[in-house]
Amino acid sequence: MTLAERDHAVVWHPYTQMQTAPLPIPIVRGEGAWLYAEDGTAYLDAIASWWVNLHGHAHPHIARRVSEQLSTLEHVLFAGFTHPAAVELAEGLLRILPANQRRVFYSDNGATSIEVALKMAFQYFNNLGQPGRQTVVAFRDSYHGDTFGAMSVSARSAFTAPFAALLFDVQFIDVPVPGREAEALAQLDAVLAGHQVAAFIFEPLVLGTAGMVMYEPAVLDALIQRCHAHGALAIADEVMTGFGRLGRLFAADFLQERPDIICLSKGLTGGTMALGATTCTAAIYDAFLSDDRTRTFFHGHSYTANPLACTAGLASLELLLTAESAADRARIAAAHADFTRELAGQPGVRAVRRCGTILAVEFAPNETTSYFSRLRDQFYALGLARGVLLRPLGNIVYVLPPYCITNTELRQVYDVLQAMRELVLHPEAQPTPASLPEYPHD
Numbered sequence: 231m232t233l234a235e236r237d238h239a240v241v242w243h244p245y246t247q248m249q250t251a252p253l254p255i256p257i258v259r260g261e262g263a264w265l266y267a268e269d270g271t272a273y274l275d276a277i278a279s280w281w282v283n284l285h286g287h288a289h290p291h292i293a294r295r296v297s298e299q300l301s302t303l304e305h306v307l308f309a310g311f312t313h314p315a316a317v318e319l320a321e322g323l324l325r326i327l328p329a330n331q332r333r334v335f336y337s338d339n340g341a342t343s344i345e346v347a348l349k350m351a352f353q354y355f356n357n358l359g360q361p362g363r364q365t366v367v368a369f370r371d372s373y374h375g376d377t378f379g380a381m382s383v384s385a386r387s388a389f390t391a392p393f394a395a396l397l398f399d400v401q402f403i404d405v406p407v408p409g410r411e412a413e414a415l416a417q418l419d420a421v422l423a424g425h426q427v428a429a430f431i432f433e434p435l436v437l438g439t440a441g442m443v444m445y446e447p448a449v450l451d452a453l454i455q456r457c458h459a460h461g462a463l464a465i466a467d468e469v470m471t472g473f474g475r476l477g478r479l480f481a482a483d484f485l486q487e488r489p490d491i492i493c494l495s496k497g498l499t500g501g502t503m504a505l506g507a508t509t510c511t512a513a514i515y516d517a518f519l520s521d522d523r524t525r526t527f528f529h530g531h532s533y534t535a536n537p538l539a540c541t542a543g544l545a546s547l548e549l550l551l552t553a554e555s556a557a558d559r560a561r562i563a564a565a566h567a568d569f570t571r572e573l574a575g576q577p578g579v580r581a582v583r584r585c586g587t588i589l590a591v592e593f594a595p596n597e598t599t600s601y602f603s604r605l606r607d608q609f610y611a612l613g614l615a616r617g618v619l620l621r622p623l624g625n626i627v628y629v630l631p632p633y634c635i636t637n638t639e640l641r642q643v644y645d646v647l648q649a650m651r652e653l654v655l656h657p658e659a660q661p662t663p664a665s666l667p668e669y670p671h672d
């Protein structure tokens with residue numbers, strides 16, 4: 231049996247209809263922006279393996295630091311004990327996060343960083359003697375993860391439908407995309423007037439899963455300002471936007487207003503290991519200090535602050551803060567800008583959005599053809615056939631690469647986007663790919 235067949239016999243994959251999905255591609259090695267399959271095929275990882283990878287695969291600096299840590303201290307429980315990597319990573323994060331962030335609470339991934347943020351916010355008001363403050367405001371098209379709290383504050387969709395009755399109520403407002411800011415502000419005003427709002431949770435400036443939907447810092451400042459005037463907390467979900475993805479280190483660096491809580495994961499370890507962090511202000515932290523033990527934040531995970539993951543985080547941070555990494559991010563942004571100009575006025579494209587190292591092309595399929603429903607699958611197959619890993623969100627194809635990607639490699643990705651545009655214009659010229667999996671979220 232091949233590795234893929236053995237996988238198929240025993241493994242259940244995420245977001246995958248196991249009955250119709252083709253066998254998974256077995257990857258045996260990674261280097262730079264490339265993934266290498268068992269049969270020797272190379273794939274250019276243009277989406278940073280689900281938005282996690284910053285510096286390239288199997289980066290030697292991170293590998294060396296983690297392997298040294300592995301033979302020094304692999305893990306220790308994190309209640310009553312601590313270790314150097316957890317302390318140094320917390321210090322390093324607080325040095326680069328907005329100055330009002332004073333404490334780091336570790337967890338395991340993006341979804342847990344959200345659960346921690348929500349529980350922190352609810353218990354904060356409970357500890358302050360305002361238990362009635364329980365309403366959460368979120369963007370209608372948001373995505374914050376797949377656990378119950380994270381699902382509750384995310385878009386209601388086919389993927390949350392089986393659990394709809396079990397999700398807590400959230401007040402949703404529209405995403406304030408350019409030209410639609412006033413609607414979102416008015417909706418927030420109405421919610422604040424009618425509810426005891428505990429927190430507003432948002433993907434700052436770019437909503438990833440919604441299709442790389444972008445909005446301006448000024449309107450986010452206005453939304454946060456209104457929440458603060460009402461006494462509600464602002465929770466920035468920087469799980470995707472953090473660590474240079476938007477050009478600056480954090481999306482919060484584009485804002486005047488300061489979020490009270492920030493959620494981090496994905497790029498936190500440079501894409502090496504699973505780790506989440508939720509940071510908060512001194513005011514929030516202080517509300518849990520008491521002689522009364524019931525005010526304690528009773529949350530934790532067996533692997534909280536795992537030393538290997540924290541070490542990967544430290545090694546990744548060292549790379550991220552080099553001048554070379556900053557230059558790479560600027561270079562990618564400039565290449566995206568050039569390609570945006572190349573696409574301007576070309577048929578088959580409805581919109582191009584970009585922010586820092588992210589580029590999203592919204593194709594304009596001819597909906598009179600029956601190909602529309604299959605477009606996503608065709609795009610995906612076309613990319614793989616040309617050695618480029620892209621996972622379209624329907625008719626939206628985004629590029630979100632590791633920062634080490636070269637200009638030549640970027641051109642290879644853009645050429646695939648041009649081929650996708652050809653496919654949109656001339657669908658009849660393309661062979662129909664064999665059955666491909668459906669990916670609900672991406």
Ligand SMILES: *Cc1c(COP(=O)(O)O)cnc(C)c1O
Pocket residue numbers: 339340341342344373374375376433438439467468469470495496
């Ligand atoms: C991916 C993502 C999450 C969830 O992170 P996981 O590690 O997959 O649980 C939460 N919020 C945003 C904005 C994300 O992009």
